[in-house]
Amino acid sequence: MEQKSLFDTVTQITANSLSRSTATVLELRSGIFAPIDKISTRSIIYKDFITKDKEKNKPANVRRFNFGDGTIEIKNVILTQTHRALLDAILSTKRGVFHNDGEVEIVCTLKEVQENYSGQIRLQWFKEKLDEMKTSTIDIIANDMESLIESSNVSFSIISSYTYNARTKKFTISLNTKYSKLFEKTIAINYDKFVKEINSVRSPFVQAVIRFFITHEECKYTLDKVISVVGYGSTDRARRTAIEDLNRESKRLLSFNIVWDSKGKMFSYSRVNNIKVFHPSKDDIPTLIQEKIDKINQEPTTQHQKDIDLEQKLLYEVAISNNISEDKVTEQFEKFKQYNQNDESKITLKNWKLWCSQYNKFQTSKNSKKSTAKKNSEQKDYAWEYKKAKEISDRVKDYYYFEKGIDVLNDYYMKDIPFEGFEFKEATHPYLDKSEVFIIPINLESKNETINIDILEDKNK
Helix, strand or coil: CCCCCHHHCCCHHHHHHHHCCCEEHHHHHHCCCECCCCCCCCCHHHHHHHCCECCCCECCCEEEEEECCEEEEEECCCCEHHHHHHHHHHHCCCCCEEEECCEEEEEEEHHHHHHHHCCCCCHHHHHHHHHHHHHCEEEEEECCCHHHHCCCEEEECCEEEEEEECCCCEEEEEECHHHHHHHHHCCEEECHHHHHHHHCCCCHHHHHHHHHHCCCCEEEEEHHHHHHHHCCCCCHHHHHHHHHHHHHCHHHHHCCCEEEECCCCEEEEECCCCCEEECCCCCCHHHHHHCCCHHHHCCCCHHHHHHHHHHHHHHHHHHHHCCCCHHHHHHHHHHHHHHCCCCHHHCCHHHHHHHHHHHHHHHHHHHHHHHHHHHHHHHHHHHHHHHHHHHHHHHHHHHHHHHHCCCHHHHHCCCCCCCCCEEEEEEECCCCCCEEEEEEECCCCCCCCCCCHHHHHHHCC
């Protein structure tokens, strides 16, 4: 029986790593997503893709390029900046990232994705792009990447499957196991706050340039180096087009601290705020998950302290994934230990996850009850005010109709009222789908004030 490597094993840690990130550095620095927004049969990238090259041992329908640690091949379908933009928008929704039966699933609606995509998304077109990310295969042929992905040759698609519920309008997108593991085993980056701004850039080449630079802390690169890294065309015409796009978007680049020197054909960059980088843990997380965490109650040693620190980090991530606020994590874990103090064998990661899950359900139910109670209270208050206003209005209308022969509502609604101190007000019924026009005194001194008919008669003699 074939033994799976860590790269084939998805855990809750994988889901947590993915939920806090937008992309991996490997994706943005290697040119996996071509710097074009759509496939044109006249483009150099497409012609190279469909061409079979016997000398280079390249079959047809393969896009091949080198990167720092080896070679990457994109097969079947070319991935573009449009796919990257959609993937950014999907991953930045952060609405639901779940670990389900060995896969990471993302639950989102088309409306939520569209909020960060910067443009209208048709349902059928979105499904087509998801299908393309299912069909396209990424082959990483590494020179020395054992510490990175546990393997020297990895092949995967980004999406393994997806479903769409027409009733709830929700997509459930299952990410490929190997793709998900990149977020845990390689350097990941979070630029959620900039996704929509990047996606709004007109030039797909400039989009690719921005995504490349924000993975760095501080750097300088020549134009030719950047063109090579992001996988843009190497012809003179392609270079001229790239320069035109960069000149046109120079202010946009500067908003990301990317300085484009059009004369020297150089870039310089320093990290912008609100971009976070996450480095992979060197510890064996899957093995740690199998261990009991009751060591936390023991007297620490130097090595043991390292284990405790890692376990605490793991506990923290489990809590955060269940929407427990930072200030509540320690409090809840202390309660968890106290609850199981008579049987320390129950202080396990599995039981802690269950505790967090139950806490999350309790808080959700509690907040829902509070919200419902508040709405009911507000509705009762409104109903009481509506009733008082109707009583006052009816007394006024009856007085003028029976004593003065004036039908106030029909004769003067939307006109000037011929007597002072009153105004028309339209109010919605608190329980029925209808509204009613009231005539009520202006500037009542208190909500409990009623109309004195004698005073009304004196005013209008």
